[in-house]
Amino acid sequence: ESFGNRVTRSDDVKKEPQGGSIFKIRTTVFFFIYGFLVLLAFIGFLVWRLRRSKFQARNSKMHFENICQELDGSEDPVPESMKDAPINDKIDYLPYKKNYEIAKENLEKGPVLGHGMFGVVKKGYLKMADPKTEDEQKMKLEVAVKSVKNTYALDQISMLAAELRLMCAIEKFPNVLALVGAVTSELRKGHLLIVTEYIDQGDLLEYVRKHRHLFEDHLVPDKTEPDSYLTPLSAKRKTYHFKNEEGETEKAISQNLDSLTTSDLLSFGLQIANGMQYLSTIPLVHRDLALRNVLLKKNKTIRIADFGMARKYDDKTYYKQSSKEVPVPIRWMSPEAVHNMKFTQQSDVWSFGICLYELFTLGGLPYPTIDNEDIYVYIQSGRRCLQPDHCHLELYDLMKLCWNAKPELRPTFTHIVEYFVEHMKKSAEHVYDFVEDMLRLEAESQRKLDDWIRINRSEASEVDLKSV
Numbered sequence: 001e002s003f004g005n006r007v008t009r010s011d012d013v014k015k016e017p018q019g020g021s022i023f024k025i026r027t028t029v030f031f032f033i034y035g036f037l038v039l040l041a042f043i044g045f046l047v048w049r050l051r052r053s054k055f056q057a058r059n060s061k062m063h064f065e066n067i068c069q070e071l072d073g074s075e076d077p078v079p080e081s082m083k084d085a086p087i088n089d090k091i092d093y094l095p096y097k098k099n100y101e102i103a104k105e106n107l108e109k110g111p112v113l114g115h116g117m118f119g120v121v122k123k124g125y126l127k128m129a130d131p132k133t134e135d136e137q138k139m140k141l142e143v144a145v146k147s148v149k150n151t152y153a154l155d156q157i158s159m160l161a162a163e164l165r166l167m168c169a170i171e172k173f174p175n176v177l178a179l180v181g182a183v184t185s186e187l188r189k190g191h192l193l194i195v196t197e198y199i200d201q202g203d204l205l206e207y208v209r210k211h212r213h214l215f216e217d218h219l220v221p222d223k224t225e226p227d228s229y230l231t232p233l234s235a236k237r238k239t240y241h242f243k244n245e246e247g248e249t250e251k252a253i254s255q256n257l258d259s260l261t262t263s264d265l266l267s268f269g270l271q272i273a274n275g276m277q278y279l280s281t282i283p284l285v286h287r288d289l290a291l292r293n294v295l296l297k298k299n300k301t302i303r304i305a306d307f308g309m310a311r312k313y314d315d316k317t318y319y320k321q322s323s324k325e326v327p328v329p330i331r332w333m334s335p336e337a338v339h340n341m342k343f344t345q346q347s348d349v350w351s352f353g354i355c356l357y358e359l360f361t362l363g364g365l366p367y368p369t370i371d372n373e374d375i376y377v378y379i380q381s382g383r384r385c386l387q388p389d390h391c392h393l394e395l396y397d398l399m400k401l402c403w404n405a406k407p408e409l410r411p412t413f414t415h416i417v418e419y420f421v422e423h424m425k426k427s428a429e430h431v432y433d434f435v436e437d438m439l440r441l442e443a444e445s446q447r448k449l450d451d452w453i454r455i456n457r458s459e460a461s462e463v464d465l466k467s468v
């Protein structure tokens, strides 16, 4: 038995290496073929990558070349039929004014101020182009510098270039963000910088939201308000008067940023209307008017910003192509803009009404209980945003005028400013006086900015134009 056992064991010993070596050979062959295939696939991948990047580089070069050419604007004259059209429609003819060019070495970049969908805005410091004295050498203008996040994204660079050309057509105006200049000299490498004035308090939406707990309501409900269950519903709506009796006016508006009152909301509303009225005289359609695109200065004046949406693309095509990437700001859009992506001054007026709603709800979301996909049907059925708590009836009436289903029946920005002025002169004259004074000062400071820019451009533009 023990012999037999031993035989068995020795058989095992003999058989094991044989089976093992066949297995090893098979495994080696398998790994060899597998490795070979992987290597082949890898080489194939590298070749494909190389070809693709070559193709992309050639393509990008062509595109960057196109964008550079586009900066000059079309040489053809604007067709007669387009003479009165908003400049958004004539963007092909708008040139980048090369005297806006800033020498890159004169621009220092600072911390990030904010991100948009595709862009990033950083703080910057602009040195004088040709300092004559030691003091001038130290002098730096605080600016904001906008660029795209992805320098390979041709569409976005093209859009930024379009935004720049559009901004060149806008003169300095107290409630509109002023262009300081641009760096286009490295556009062929995908680098384009738009330099604007620096607005220290960021966007107005964030500001009203952060300060809503400090809000002081200057509206007093009317005592004559009917309060009976037999009163028709329409008469039950609250009416208010403004608390501006003797003695109240002095403290009614304060430049302290930690104070937010009804007077401030009225002042912001009037200033937005004022800026939009100016843009409508250019004429320019903003297309994305919302409190998030309004910037606030520490003296409580505002600037309308972000002309990124005022792009040249045919509206319908643009949104169809990029609907996955661009969230349409449906809560701010008029029904006709939602329906056919046609943006007009009347659709800007609708958005202005929504801005008023955002202001008087202290940063509330328009249609808070309705989903995005149901908003169009909601509006089409004739329903609108409800009257905010901190809002005069007259102002809610203005909002409703802006939200008229028929665009042609909405007020123009000129009418809106007149309405505001009349309303404020009647119920809050101190606020109107404050805004008037502030805007006079702002116009003065923008004139100084313009002078600074003009002095500092002459040298810089000479240098940079050669490389553009």
Ligand SMILES: Nc1ncnc2c1ncn2[C@@H]1O[C@H](COP(=O)(O)OP(=O)(O)OP(=O)(O)O)[C@@H](O)[C@H]1O
Pocket: 113, 114, 115, 116, 117, 118, 119, 120, 121, 144, 177, 196, 197, 198, 199, 200, 202, 203, 292, 293, 295, 305, 306, 308, 309
């Ligand atoms: N001139 C400025 N001064 C100070 N802060 C600014 C300025 N411009 C923009 N910002 C800040 O940067 C943020 C993003 O700006 P903006 O919305 O213009 O970027 P964007 O890239 O154009 O956005 P989008 O891709 O949505 O168009 C703003 O919310 C604001 O906080």
